[in-house]
Amino acid sequence: MTNLYCGLFVGLVTLDLIYLAESPPKNNQKIVATDYSVAAGGPATNAAVTFSYLGNQATVLGVVGSHPITQLIRGDLANYQVAIADLEPTTDLAIPVSSIIVAQTTGQRAVISINAVKTQASSGSIPANILENVAIVLIDGHQMAVGYSIARMAKAQNIPVVIDGGSWKPGFEQILPFVDYAICSANFYPPNCQTSEEVFAYLSKFDIPHIAITHGEKPIEYLSCTKTGIVDVPQIQAVDTLAAGDIFHGGLCHYILRESFIDALVLAANIAADSCQFFGTRRWMDFR
Numbered sequence: 001m002t003n004l005y006c007g008l009f010v011g012l013v014t015l016d017l018i019y020l021a022e023s024p025p026k027n028n029q030k031i032v033a034t035d036y037s038v039a040a041g042g043p044a045t046n047a048a049v050t051f052s053y054l055g056n057q058a059t060v061l062g063v064v065g066s067h068p069i070t071q072l073i074r075g076d077l078a079n080y081q082v083a084i085a086d087l088e089p090t091t092d093l094a095i096p097v098s099s100i101i102v103a104q105t106t107g108q109r110a111v112i113s114i115n116a117v118k119t120q121a122s123s124g125s126i127p128a129n130i131l132e133n134v135a136i137v138l139i140d141g142h143q144m145a146v147g148y149s150i151a152r153m154a155k156a157q158n159i160p161v162v163i164d165g166g167s168w169k170p171g172f173e174q175i176l177p178f179v180d181y182a183i184c185s186a187n188f189y190p191p192n193c194q195t196s197e198e199v200f201a202y203l204s205k206f207d208i209p210h211i212a213i214t215h216g217e218k219p220i221e222y223l224s225c226t227k228t229g230i231v232d233v234p235q236i237q238a239v240d241t242l243a244a245g246d247i248f249h250g251g252l253c254h255y256i257l258r259e260s261f262i263d264a265l266v267l268a269a270n271i272a273a274d275s276c277q278f279f280g281t282r283r284w285m286d287f288r
Contacts, residue, residue: 004055004056004057005056005057005135005136005254005257006056006057006058006059006133006134006135007048007051007056007057007058007059007134007135007136007137007138007253007254008059008061008085008130008131008134008136008137008138008150009044009045009047009048009051009058009059009060009061009137009138009140009250010044010060010061010062010137010138010139010140010143010146010147010150011042011043011044011045011060011061011062011116011138011139011140011141011142011143011147011164012041012042012043012044012045012062012096012115012116012140012142012143013040013041013042013044013045013060013062013063013064013073013084013095013096014040014041014042014045014095014096014097014098014113014115015038015039015040015041015069015070015072015073015095015096015097015098016037016038016039016040016041016097016098016100016281017036017038017097017098017099017100018036018037018038018039018100018102018242018279018280018281019033019035019036019099019100019101019102020033020034020035020036020102020104020240020279021033021034021101021102021103021104022034022103022104022105023101023103023104023105024101024103024110025101033101034104035279037279037280037281037282037283038072038076039076039280039281039282040072040073040076040077041098041243041281042062042096042140042142042246043140043142043164043166043245043246043249044060044061044062044138044139044140044142044164044246045060045062045077045082045246046243046246046247046250046281047138047140047164047246047247047249047250047253048060048077048082048138048250049077049080049082049250049281049282050246050247050249050250050251050254050271051250051251051253051254052080052081052082053080053250053285054250054251054254054271055254056254057081057083058081058082058083059082059083059084059085059130059134060077060082060083060084060085061085061087061126061127061130061143061146061150062084062085062086062087062116062142062143063086063087063088063091063095063116063119063121063143064084064086064088064089064095065086065088065089065090065091065092065093065095065119066089066090066091066092067091067092067093067094067095069094069095069097070095073095080282085127085130087121087125087126087143087146088119088121088125091119093118093119095119096113096114096115096116096117096118096119097113098111098112098113099111099112099113100112100242102240102241102242102279106238107237107238107239107240107241107276108238108241109240109241109242111242115142116142116143120143120144120145121143121145121146122145122146123145123146123148123149125146126146126149126150130150131150131153131154131157131159134154134159135159135160135257136159136160136161136162136253136256136257137150137151137154137159137160137161137162138161138162138163138164138249138250138253139151139161139162139163139164139175140163140164140166141163141164141165141166141169141171141172141175142169144169144170144171144172144174144175145171147171147175148171148174148175151175151178151179152178154178155178160180160181160256161175161178161179161180161181162179162180162181162182162183162249162252162253162256163175163176163179163181163182163183163184164183164245164246164249165182165183165184165185165188166184166185166187166188166245167185167187167188167189168188168189168190168191172190173190176203176206176208177206177207179206179208180208180209180210181208181209181210181211181212181252181256181261182203182208182210182211182212183211183212183214183248183249183252184199184203184211184212184213184214185213185214185245186213186214186215186216188213190202190203196213196221199213200213200221200223204223209224209225210222210223210224210225210261211223211224212231212265214245214248216241217233217235217238218233219231219232219233220233220265220269222261222262222265224261224262229262231262231265231266231269233269233272233273234269234270234273236273236276236277237277238276238277239276239277239278239279240276240278240279240280241276242280242281243275243281244272244273244275244276245272246281247271247272247275247281247284248268248269248271248272249268250271251267251268251270251271251272252264252265252268254268255267255268274287274288
């Protein structure tokens with residue numbers, strides 16, 4: 001029986017409309033999908049669902065509001081026992097919607113979304129006592145002002161902070177001094193960085209103890225307390241790579257509370273690989 005931990009996941013909440021098709025449409029082409037799924041999405045949100053599925057308590061801190069389509073998001077997250085701490089509960093603006101087409105032949109995806117550009121919240125919207133009983137915080141950078149405040153608060157309370165570095169976003173440089181785990185994709189390039197070596201060097205300047213860069217199906221590079229190395233990832237036939245990185249981050253937040261950094265990377269990679277063998281962002285959980 002594992003201990004129950006509480007995690008706070010700060011960032012983007014979207015409604016994801018996911019279609020499975022032979023390939024994305026070309027100009028002026030209409031295609032028919034062979035399958036579809038509707039779910040709450042966003043890096044922090046998908047990570048929270050994974051963290052909850054693995055036996056923890058998860059809360060998403062983001063903008064949801066009162067627009068009618070948010071009922072789909074609330075229903076999905078309630079189904080996976082993920083709580084919502086709404087930064088703008090009275091807003092009636094439509095929540096960001098992502099439309100995703102997954103190619104049947106490769107499992108690769110094409111995504112269009114406005115992300116959180118129109119739904120930025122201020123740090124004054126953070127609920128009181130939001131970090132009470134929280135064991136770990138993940139920040140995806142889509143709510144940068146809120147993420148900065150949460151990171152500072154977490155650091156003051158010795159709560160470990162993880163960043164999901166899917167891509168570089170202006171403002172991350174303010175959060176990095178408070179980060180314990182920087183988990184980045186191969187597309188995460190801070191200013192004046194063009195290689196993994198330069199990314200590691202840039203992040204190391206902030207005294208971040210543990211840094212990892214994922215490369216899809218290729219090995220994960222890491223720097224952990226001056227120790228460098230790689231972690232191999234499982235080789236699978238991918239059906240759908242959508243949210244694999246988000247699921248990896250949710251798994252890492254679970255395992256890092258119980259295992260060493262390298263072991264957590266291995267176990268999180270296994271979870272992410274499992275998810276890629278099923279269409280959509282949720283079905284993999286039905287087969288574990």
